[in-house]
Amino acid sequence: MKKYRSWAFIPPIEQKAVRPQWLGFKLPDTNEGEKEKSGSLLPYGNGRSYGDSCLNVKGTVVDSRSLNRFIHFDENTGVLKCEAGVTFADILAVIVPKNWFLPVTPGTKFVTVGGAIANDVHGKNHHQDGTFGRHVLGFELLRSNGDTLLCSPDENKDFYAATIGGLGLTGFITWAEIQLIKIESPYIKVETTAFHGLDEFYALSESANKNHRYSVAWIDCASSGKNFARGLFMAGDHADHTPQGKPNKAVQAEPKLSIPFNFPKLALNRYSIKAFNALYFNKNSAMSAGTSYQHYDSYFYPLDGLGDWNRIYGKQGFYQYQFVVPFSEKATMEKILNKIVESGLGSFLAVLKEFGDVDSPGLLSFPRPGICLALDFANRGETTLKLAAELDELVIKAGGAVYPAKDVRMSSQAFKAYFPKMEEFKAFIDPKFTSDFWKRVNKES
């Protein structure tokens, strides 16, 4: 038995795994009747999902990380074909020196191509380029009966739509072909503006989303009164040249610093979080306001520079809560923020971003037009779970959704409300595939 875990350490598990080495492999022959017990399968990427969507504690995970080879890269067209276990970090190391970049990237480069497809991940350019799945030209899906399906917007379209954002349940993606975007430099030209309150955020976001490829804000979820919803807004574009004196390096592969041990429980509390947020806001609003050039690595992946940062929450782990509500629900967003501030459970890093109206290709894709907030809650047991359940109620009422990739506790009623195409999706699930997340949200209620 090997240790497999999700990023937030809840629940920490040991489980059976198989590790295919070469394309053309067969999935293990398990007993279908045992699906709820030990006979089930689930693909595993790099475990960067926060909750239990990448875990299958009673069954077996099919670990994709040995399938880490490039198959073809056309430097003229920017079309890349690679095995599903290749990570975004691997890809960047090869493509950036050739002036290409990922079409969409999440806030960590340590995700696999298969994992990025299965959660249809989004990035800071959602308002312009939509989700990652939109840039997937095709992939091969291996089913447990040995069939392989070539899926693309033209071929096996239904499996293509079910597998993008399909939480690993429709089969194992063995390879994928993606369309990259052209860049002139590894640097991002960033405009940083401090804001006070949600109205200022909305105004900055509206203007940035018309004029810039990337936009995102950091927001303080711990302060109230005149500091309520203060934050830093960052709009960015790929620079058209590498600024003088800046190294033209492609990628920083290893974190510079690591958290060597789990933080004790007492280190994180209402006061330390508030103090950190005030310090971060004051330092950065004074130092980084205006235009600067940032290497893409620090712009897109600030947390990757701090190895094992998830240990900061201690061995009890943490919850991440990421949700989106429609633009018409600004009052709900304000109510939710107030609730988080009042609870004193708000985290160091809360990220606020507007999703645009670019359609997501997956039946279960999370992104949809609206305002999206992501934040961590240290695990304080029932207190944290109660707050999350109250937030769920507000999100459901607003017609929004919570992101499965970040979840380990949403109820089946909540999932059904967030993902109305669930019933349509079920027809594409591989009979031998399941996950701990799916077992929870697929319960009859």
Ligand SMILES: Cc1cc2nc3c(=O)[nH]c(=O)nc-3n(C[C@H](O)[C@H](O)[C@H](O)COP(=O)(O)OP(=O)(O)OC[C@H]3O[C@@H](n4cnc5c(N)ncnc54)[C@H](O)[C@@H]3O)c2cc1C
């Ligand atoms: C610091 C940090 C920042 C993040 N920022 C963002 C963000 O900005 N936007 C965003 O969208 N997400 C974000 N995420 C979440 C992350 O991008 C997703 O959870 C991603 O899917 C993880 O990929 P993985 O390779 O680690 O896959 P895993 O977490 O191991 O698995 C994810 C899902 O993919 C399935 N899967 C994996 N491989 C395959 C395969 N070969 N075939 C079929 N299914 C497969 C699994 O079964 C599982 O359901 C962030 C995560 C972290 C830790």
